[in-house]
Amino acid sequence: MRIGEYGGGLAGGIRQNQPPATDHLLPTCRESEPTEWYLDRFVRRRRVKGSVLPNNLPLTAGQLRTAGVTRASLRKHYHRIEYGLYIPVDQLLPETTDSGFTSAHRVHPATLVRAHHKACPGHIVTGFGAAAMSGMEYFATEELLEFFVARGDRIGHQPPHLLLTRTRKLEALRADAVAPDVSNPGLLATPHGFTLGRMLDILDRVDETRNQRWKVPDLSSVRPHLVREFIRQVQVSDAFHQGLGKGTVGSLEKLVRTRTVRSDRAAAVLGATAVGAESTPETLLRLIVADLAPGLRTQIPVFRDNGRLLTSADMGWEEHGVYLFYDGLHHREQTQRDHDSKVLATLQSHGGRVFRITAGQLKTVEEVVALRNLVADALGI
Template sequence: MSRATLRDRWVSVDYGMFIRAEQQFPETSSSAVYGRRIHPATLVLAHLIRHPRRIATSFAAAVFYGMRYFVDGEQLEFLTPKGTRRSACPPHVILYPTRYIERHRAAASPVLDDRPDLLRTDPRTTLSRMLRRVSVPDATRDRCWQVPDLSTVRPGFTREFLRCVQVSDAFHQALGATVVGSPAALGLPGGVDATDAARVLGYTDVGAESPPETVLRLAVGDLAPGLHSQVPVFRDDGTLLTTSDLAWEDRGLHLFYDGVHHLRRAQRDHDSRVLAVLQRDGGRVLRVTAGDLRDVRAVAALRRRVAVALG
């Protein structure tokens, strides 16, 4: 194969490893901290095939636990034996040499059933290392993974803390968890601080279905007790009509985060039916958009709306 053909038709995913150009994503994710158009699972597999003694961890492991959010944008981390040169790797890869490599290997599991030699860290290590990465201030991450700094309206709710809770919510959702794990289990070498882990898990909601819903919950959750996620709304015949993103059921107030799909005609018609059912039963609906969570000023205005609705 000529160099021109290789350049025009193939894309490098690791040193000496390529995929066809048409297998790339059509565009880079708007939330990608490290812009890529290649599926993260492909990048992780390519690196593990080339270096089978390394272990995928953090976001590199999370993609194989089914985590949909953030894995396409963050750097992909691998545990390696002590003495490994960190500089000898592609730009999307970060290496973490550790003397505990064999301990991690004993707790690890295969990323694929038919490749038992290619490993990912156990869930607690994976989450702990993800939280450690996003808890560090990063100007590039601030530009690409945008969340408001809410520390002036909710002390301690910095951008980094909100991202940590978003990651925890998304990972618990991917695992199908019904309860939040133990903070003590995350206090691992190279992982998040145990005190920080406890605070993040204290605000984690295993029912959260999207990162904007997480920010919405954190933005208004202190205004009244009893806020719950994924609250079912039923028709008169007892069948499920929809699920509120968040609701104070005892107060009849339901919050819905409206993404871009709510602009479609069919979705708008459905939203109207939901509104009619809830209002008929004495409920109230507040619809929230990305603009309401854009910055602390917008969030402060949203909090006033919610406070008025709560009475």
């Protein structure tokens, strides 16, 4: 657990801990947009499915004793996530992240948020914790989960995954808070714009282990604004908008009004955000190629000759017939490879150029430059 403190007025006095503004930030206009086909499906899908949160609620020691769980069984079959609160060990997440980094905590962040609220119901979740409760599927597993607490609160021993931030304006925050958990309406979170601003602020702070657990290349020599911090901020913004299930990028004015992030950084991140990014590598790939030609679209539908949907390209330029797909690990499976071959044949039959991108092509500056040159050649640049 870490403890911070904010002072001043809520609207304009939240103290920020940020470096000087970067000179090479993107303009407020976005370099790409999802297709209308995708936006229609995206919004309808979220409306039907809703926010996907785990059903595994933390259990108190008293509840477990009442259910007949012995002390020996508690030690063997349950994992303590906060003082007096447990989950079964079969609900733990893998020991390592997708990047191979040892997980700091192997519990779904929504469960951790629910546990802390159960222990301290007066605290208000924000940042990565609030984003996880809104359906964001990435990042919150490894980042600190932030709660606002009253300035005079006594804070005893808390788990290391928490960031408790004292503020004199807790009641004002409570008045504007939202309830993101239908199973627990008493759990309050900061509004979406405030939540995003807190995450962007945290990512601007120095964290020595972040480069290990959340690996992205420094591409400032390719595009000056693509430093690691900015890439991560756009990845978070993309993932947060995906979790919210909204078809439009949030308002710059509302984000700036929260005073959680500098106006230039807010404009740059929202300008680079696209709700059509369904994975963090897709975000990185888009940032790498977005300046090669105007008209980049994400989630382009690909139809069979009979008019039925075959798949959607992660991004591309339809007018140039250039399509990019990011191939994750599941593309090594035979069934997926057969499907990918059908996609390739369909697009090529209509004169399309298809690029299937792997993680290795996004790791280093040299690989990125080589990729950009290949795509530029296909675009006729």
